[in-house]
Amino acid sequence: MLAARHYRRITVIIGSDATAGRLHAAHPDAQDRPEAKDYGAEKGSILDLTLQRLDDDQAQEVVVIDLRGKSSICDQMVVASGRAQRHVAAMAEHLAEDLKPLIGRAPAIEGLPAGDWVLLDAGDVIVHLFRPEVRAFYNLEKMWGVELAEATPSRSSAS
Numbered sequence: 001m002l003a004a005r006h007y008r009r010i011t012v013i014i015g016s017d018a019t020a021g022r023l024h025a026a027h028p029d030a031q032d033r034p035e036a037k038d039y040g041a042e043k044g045s046i047l048d049l050t051l052q053r054l055d056d057d058q059a060q061e062v063v064v065i066d067l068r069g070k071s072s073i074c075d076q077m078v079v080a081s082g083r084a085q086r087h088v089a090a091m092a093e094h095l096a097e098d099l100k101p102l103i104g105r106a107p108a109i110e111g112l113p114a115g116d117w118v119l120l121d122a123g124d125v126i127v128h129l130f131r132p133e134v135r136a137f138y139n140l141e142k143m144w145g146v147e148l149a150e151a152t153p154s155r156s157s158a159s
Contacts, residue, residue: 057091085115092118
């Protein structure tokens with residue numbers, strides 16, 4: 001069974017009169033973003049740059065799946081959601097531009113024109129960017145055997 005850590009930049013606003021205006025973290029153990037060092041990667045690595053770029057672009061529900069020793073296709077798989085097709089496509093374009101100097105070539109990209117599910121292959125790291133509905137449908141985390149936290153109620157982003 002693979003393990004994954006869950007990270008949320010999103011803050012939940014509880015809507016009842018008694019708690020109006022109080023902010024609660026989406027998950028009590030949530031961090032601002034996953035850290036590359038948690039997965040054996042160093043600062044400045046492909047994984048570190050990927051996580052930083054996704055954080056800068058306000059990716060939602062970022063999950064890193066460590067595949068070292070379990071798959072020959074990559075060392076880590078990053079799965080994240082964007083709010084809409086344009087958000088997903090923009091995140092993919094920004095990430096591809098940032099990765100190009102680090103890996104010495106443009107990463108392979110699939111699905112960019114549609115913007116529903118974009119895959120970036122940066123060698124040691126594969127990144128899947130989804131719209132939330134498409135991510136729920138394909139449920140890649142479950143396919144890789146990662147236990148996800150129970151579904152949380154609707155969330156609003158406090159920007």
